[in-house]
Amino acid sequence: MKRLHRLLPVALCAVLTGAGAAPASAPTYRIVGPDGKVTFSDRRPTDPQLKTRELGKVVTAPLLAPGNDPFDLHPATTLPPARQPIGDGLAAPVDVSGKPFPPGLPDAILDVLVHQFFVQTLLETCPRLHPAFTDRYQGGVRNWRDRNADILSRSNRITFARFTAEQRDTLRATGRARLAQLLPPPGSSDADKGLWCERMSSDLVRHQFELVGDIRVAPIIYFDLP
Numbered sequence: 093m094k095r096l097h098r099l100l101p102v103a104l105c106a107v108l109t110g111a112g113a114a115p116a117s118a119p120t121y122r123i124v125g126p127d128g129k130v131t132f133s134d135r136r137p138t139d140p141q142l143k144t145r146e147l148g149k150v151v152t153a154p155l156l157a158p159g160n161d162p163f164d165l166h167p168a169t170t171l172p173p174a175r176q177p178i179g180d181g182l183a184a185p186v187d188v189s190g191k192p193f194p195p196g197l198p199d200a201i202l203d204v205l206v207h208q209f210f211v212q213t214l215l216e217t218c219p220r221l222h223p224a225f226t227d228r229y230q231g232g233v234r235n236w237r238d239r240n241a242d243i244l245s246r247s248n249r250i251t252f253a254r255f256t257a258e259q260r261d262t263l264r265a266t267g268r269a270r271l272a273q274l275l276p277p278p279g280s281s282d283a284d285k286g287l288w289c290e291r292m293s294s295d296l297v298r299h300q301f302e303l304v305g306d307i308r309v310a311p312i313i314y315f316d317l318p
Contacts, residue, residue, distance in 0.1 A: 153182045163270040167306035187254040196311040203308045204247040205267040218289035240303040
C-alpha cells in the first residue's frame, strides 16, 4: 500500500505532462489549380487535376526523363527536348557521392544501354533462327562493338562509378522496357522474327545504329572520368 501511494504522484505527473504536450503539427499542402491559382490547406485534395505538394517535404526528381515516344536506334542529329527544370520542392537526383548528375547524363547512359541490349538480343535470337548466317550476325555485332568501343567503355565506367545499385536497377528496367518497343511483337512467328533479324542485322552492318555521332550520348563523351 505504501508503495502504491508513492507511485500515484509519479503517475499523475506523467498524465498531466502528456496532457500539456503540444500536438504534432499537421502537414500543410500547397495546391495549384488548373487555372494556376495557388491555395493552401491542411488536407490533401483528392482531385487528380490539382498539383499538390506538402510544404517542408523534399522529394527527389525522377532519375530519367519520361519516355513518351518510341525509342529510335538511329543516331540523333539534334538535341533532344530540354528536360523540364526541377520544380519547387523537388531535389535533383544525386550520384553515389551525393552530387547532382550533370544534365542529361542518366538519359545518355540509358541510350547506350538500350543499344547494348539490342545488339545482345540480336546475337541471341538470330543465329537460332538462321544458323547458316551465324557468322554474319556475330561479325556484325562484333564490328559494331569495335566501332563504338570508346563510348561503350566510358558509359560502363560511369555507370559503375557514379550510379548506386538502385539507380543501375532503374536504368536496366527502363532499358528493357524501351528495348521491348524494338522487338517483334509477342507471339510473332519464327518467319516474322526472321524478317526482323534480316532487317535489323542489315541496318547494323550499314552503320545505322551507331553511337558515334549520336548527339544523345554527348554528356558521356564530355564527362570527366577520374
